């Protein structure tokens with residue numbers, strides 16, 4: 001290879017690496033967001049944990065009208081194993097839901113199913129402790145099914161629709177492909193794939209890009 005060609009090739013590879021693609025040239029880039037364990041609560045459950053009429057305080061705005069609250073709770077599993085300082089996401093919901101990674105579940109002594117957010121029927125039981133009281137949920141603890149949020153325009157661009165299942169390849173970190181990734185389309189969504197801390201740590205990825213594969 002000529003010296004100039006070599007320099008061009010190296011430059012191309014460095015630029016790709018900086019773009020987070022590590023050699024994969026693709027239009028199907030998806031930004032990654034890593035979701036740490038968190039809790040969604042009903043009005044009634046906020047009353048129990050924080051006091052009657054208590055209002056959550058917004059710490060950070062998230063997509064789809066959601067926000068990370070200043071408030072945290074303690075999760076308690078079997079044999080009183082606990083995880084403290086677990087963030088609450090607002091606004092209030094119709095059903096309370098606790099989303100943990102598999103490692104958290106093992107630590108708590110629980111065996112939650114992998115579920116789409118909002119589908120808590122028959123999921124694992126868990127207890128929550130707040131400054132004003134404690135709460136036992138007969139169901140509500142899940143491991144979130146990995147998913148990609150996108151707008152209808154993104155759906156058209158990628159040729160996918162709400163509920164579709166795709167794969168996402170990672171060229172960064174340790175590399176790998178996640179299967180069973182659910183597409184979620186809504187006007188209020190911006191393009192982002194959500195994985196949990198176990199998934200991110202397993203592939204050694206963080207604020208990276210994945211490649212959508214159909």
Ligand SMILES: [Zn+2]
Pocket residue numbers: 147149194
């Ligand atoms: Zn999400």
